[in-house]
Amino acid sequence: MASKIVPKKTPMRERPPQERVKSFKEVPFGYSPEEAITEAKRCLQCKKPTCIPGCPVEIDIPGFIKFIAEGDFAGSIKCLKEKNVLPAVCGRVCPQEDQCEKLCVLTKKFEPVAVGRLERFAADWEATQGESPIPELPKSTGKRTAVIGAGPGGLTVAGDLSRVGHAVTIFEALHKPGGVLVYGIPEFRLPKSTIYREVDYLIRCGVELKLDFVVGKTATIDQLLKDFDAVYIGTGAGLPWFMNIPGENLNGIYSANEYLTRANLMKAYLFPEYDTPIVRGKRVAVIGGGNVAMDCARTALRLGADEVRIVYRRSRKEMPARDEEIHHGEEEGIIFEFLTLPVKYVGDEYSWVKEMECLRMKLGEPDASGRRRPVPIEGSNYITAVDTAVCAIGQSPNPLIPQTTPDLKIGKWGNIEADEKTGKTSKKGCWAGGDVVRGGATVILAMGDARVAARSIDEYLKTGVW
């Protein structure tokens, strides 16, 4: 079978750039069954698959792909769901090029097997088959776990624990579950319906979901521990950073979180049918070089901007955003200004931003992260007109829970400290994982942490040993 390897991935059809910048509809269409089978057949079904260790939740990659190659899509999704409760999400947003696909044997000579696209295909196929069947649930153990935060991490813990018979209640601060998947990542990259479907599945499996509940305010962790045997903290990294440069509080300057939350969670792109407004800028600058910045820039285009610029202080090579996203952005006409650092905003007489002063940079010696440090070029300041700026330079965990839980050990970035092998925090009965521990990371790492913690919680609930 391996005699003739097809060198390239089966391409995935996409909405053309001119059409997609006018709508929030998803950009790639996904594989047809024929395309999926063709791609699945590229997999060599290695005896010792090198791809699996690249997946933080250890999906049986050749296993699920084999089912697709044989046309048994139901078998494929069943195999995927044994390890991953959110395959439709991961297939879309995992940085596969740095994970499973990077380690595929084919990459030595060819393009890797399109693991992500196949995963997405299986999950999307399932969605067309009506409500997914609920697995048989074991008898209740009578033990109760509180999960804080309905992001990918929290949802994974809830799924894993309910599957072994523990009762789970998820407490979520916002009015919708999904975490960053819902308030941050835009519809054109991840349709919200895929997430709600998975959450709905969990609820049908008996998980209780309490929205509009801010732990640290509505109830503290210590108060929850009176009613629950264990607590998992998966509250993410939701505190936006600003640059603290002059003029940053002028009107028209957003944090990425505000910009994306208005657009996604509150559906401001449908204003006035939806009540929450957003500024539809014409000349938009987005500061930063990660996925978050790319999402903001592409959102700004879709809100009708004439010109959207990504302003990043290093070069293209150092950009942390996924290649696929940068490529999509380029196709859509986003302008990239590398080696550039904003130093000041200037407002008009109504306190609206009208100009941004920037400094050109050059790359110096490598810094702690191993990337070459950007250093300012003296006297290179210049001024450019903007009417909207979005600051997407990073975020850290929200302090609400640490402030109200004094015996929880906190690291220097405000992150909760948790043991890597178990997810245990310094506080008895409390586990943590995902972005609240790692700072901004990825969906699948949050889910990997959750899996580790769920195993440890299960053990604790059974044995009572901390």
Next chain:
Amino acid sequence: MYKVLKREKIVPNIHLLVIESDAIYKNAQAGEFVVVRADERGERIPLNLVDWDKNSVSMMFMEIGTSTRKFAALKAGDEIATLVGPLGKPTEMTKGKKILCLGGCYGIGALYPVIRAFKEQDNTVVTAIEARSAYLLYWQEKLKKYSDEFYEITRDGTQGLQGHINDFLQEYLRTNAVDLVYVQGCTYLTYLSSETTRPYGIKTIVGLNPIMVDATGMCGVCRVIINGETKFGCVDGPEFDGHQVDWENLLSRRKIYLKEEVYSLSFYECEKYG
């Protein structure tokens, strides 16, 4: 969904809203607020808690834009989409002090739990409420119950003293020693009060109302400049020292969406009334 137990017009444009809730009262404290959203398409807006018990929370709101218009149309038995709280930092409590508490428009209601808490901590409470005219003042009896002195101020003189809040403040502070001034109401009132007490050097705590979305510290839209430093109104406030607030910035940030708000309201009215 959360059930509306009561919605009552108290004075023109100001309404009391009582919503069913068995979670919020447990940790609720004076000075805190909730976020509400009328329906699936609605905006998240913050409103101060004016009271709470085992089954419910109460808010007092002024009808201005689309969101508050939607709330003003509610009746008992209806449901709202979101209710979350308590949020923000509670009012910092003192003991045995003399405190001058000022309220205007919705702030008259917002004052109620705060003066109750001040009184319970053995403070001497002087309460003053203000409005354009007598028919806009409300809750006098409720407020008097926790006040050692009680004043009403109307701009047209139809009730109590005639004038602005600053006229009253200047007169009172000239003749009385006060440890703390506390103000709830629109930005103009909090601003004017702070500027009036500044020369007297009396600490003045004001409830600010920057625009908010999540109200948990996640978006940063609520940022206010306090003593030159950027703070988040929803988690670091909403109460701050009025002498440290950058009022110009606050006033301009409150107007970010003025154009959209007007458009939103006319859209809502067209949809509703054709």
